[in-house]
Amino acid sequence: MSEVAGSKEGGETACRTVHIDTSVQVERCKSLRRREKIENALAVFGFRSTSSYAKLEFKRAWLRRLSYLYHASQQVARDDELIEFINDRLGSHPGHRRSLTTCLEGIVAFLSRIDESLSPGVRLIRLQSHIRYAILGAYKWWDCSVTHEYAGTRCKRASEQPREFLDGRIDVSIPNCRRNKIECGIHRFFEQNKDIFIKVKDRIIALGDKASAELTRAADIIQIAEDNPEILCDNQTCAKLGDALIAVDGSAMECFAANNDKEWQLLSEVLGKELLNPVRSTMHNRPS
Amino acid sequence: MSELNCFEITGGATAEAQPIVAQTMGAPDYSPSVRGYDSTLTIDANGEAAQVSRPAPSHASKDAHGILDQLLLRRAIEIVDSFEGCDVIDASVNLESLRGIVTQLWNSAVGSTRFHQDILAGLESGILSIEVPTPGQLSVIREALTDLSQKVLTQAHVEIIRSEFVSRGFSPLALLSNTEAGEDSE
Numbered sequence: 351m352s353e354v355a356g357s358k359e360g361g362e363t364a365c366r367t368v369h370i371d372t373s374v375q376v377e378r379c380k381s382l383r384r385r386e387k388i389e390n391a392l393a394v395f396g397f398r399s400t401s402s403y404a405k406l407e408f409k410r411a412w413l414r415r416l417s418y419l420y421h422a423s424q425q426v427a428r429d430d431e432l433i434e435f436i437n438d439r440l441g442s443h444p445g446h447r448r449s450l451t452t453c454l455e456g457i458v459a460f461l462s463r464i465d466e467s468l469s470p471g472v473r474l475i476r477l478q479s480h481i482r483y484a485i486l487g488a489y490k491w492w493d494c495s496v497t498h499e500y501a502g503t504r505c506k507r508a509s510e511q512p513r514e515f516l517d518g519r520i521d522v523s524i525p526n527c528r529r530n531k532i533e534c535g536i537h538r539f540f541e542q543n544k545d546i547f548i549k550v551k552d553r554i555i556a557l558g559d560k561a562s563a564e565l566t567r568a569a570d571i572i573q574i575a576e577d578n579p580e581i582l583c584d585n586q587t588c589a590k591l592g593d594a595l596i597a598v599d600g601s602a603m604e605c606f607a608a609n610n611d612k613e614w615q616l617l618s619e620v621l622g623k624e625l626l627n628p629v630r631s632t633m634h635n636r637p638s
Numbered sequence: 639m640s641e642l643n644c645f646e647i648t649g650g651a652t653a654e655a656q657p658i659v660a661q662t663m664g665a666p667d668y669s670p671s672v673r674g675y676d677s678t679l680t681i682d683a684n685g686e687a688a689q690v691s692r693p694a695p696s697h698a699s700k701d702a703h704g705i706l707d708q709l710l711l712r713r714a715i716e717i718v719d720s721f722e723g724c725d726v727i728d729a730s731v732n733l734e735s736l737r738g739i740v741t742q743l744w745n746s747a748v749g750s751t752r753f754h755q756d757i758l759a760g761l762e763s764g765i766l767s768i769e770v771p772t773p774g775q776l777s778v779i780r781e782a783l784t785d786l787s788q789k790v791l792t793q794a795h796v797e798i799i800r801s802e803f804v805s806r807g808f809s810p811l812a813l814l815s816n817t818e819a820g821e822d823s824e
Binding site: 416 | 656675712742744745747748752755758759760762763800801804805809811812813814815822
């Protein structure tokens, strides 16, 4: 592992290519200070790609939770009632913990900017406007943040951008996908890249107990999909293969950029890529 | 492989993006040509093909029942115009004043339309996330302020301003994730 210089290394690197995972894309739209560090690390790459499947994860992990926050903000009269409202509904259920965390982080981030000269009612309108602006502008930001988006899985749900109805409601829903009504190309994508997926599976199995839970789940799914790729045409199943799908989608790139090293070290080794973690400023060299 | 990324007026890589129709709704003081687009221009998902279409009659006018504080807006535009040639200290002072004005604009924005509120949110998100604005950023900030002084705005105004903010490097999600306390927590 080596430290990454935070600036461009010269003209020769201008055409270097990197494939960016959801974990880095999420960090890229965060605070200026964190973003600057990441952008500097990515600046050495003249061509930056991501995967449409990463966009689906982004939508699921962040935009959908912001949408819940938006909906919740419409149920209260003052901004200071919002945290209590969300806590009441999400706080007691362990399965909602991550959603709760995202919502609370969003509110806290926003409240840190609050101006006490505004009344609670005005602040609530302000918060709602910002959430709406964030959700509806997110796909534009995503598109502008990369040079190219691979869409090997032809994920229909990723292509459905958030939209606003005339009555002000926002649609960030991700309807279920079912094998009896296939609308994407994930099964064909798997078939076309079956050899790579099997290599990933074999490497995960070789890791044994050292493999993360996410990788172990991915290996199980690959095992089943080897004989029946259409099993992947189900939103609950394909989600378990997330990082592997994103990595294989960007296999033409020289380098991967991710912030979840446990999974991506293995994926980059199998696919013979360098791994950059621009959040921690570390680089794992390409395996020889 | 999808097509190479290009800037899209209506956003998103999907070909299913709905066309956005810019409308003037008969506002006498509104001059869309100044903005560089036709008042009945339909912008497709690629931001290229354009055709004349008749706007839906009720969409924009339904919410148009208030305007923002014009004095504050004029003051904000004066400040934006004062950035040219100023040093770092002046820029910082100007930006802080601008932030104060934008905050106060929310008082009048409550009685305005959703379109005004969306543009104001974009403007506020932008000016809160920069320290020294570039000329390009100032340009879109000024454009947003000019839009906000209009009585009638449409979804097209919001889409255009949102796109311009994004293309100038502003993240629409920054303000909702800007937790300084968590900066170095990893």
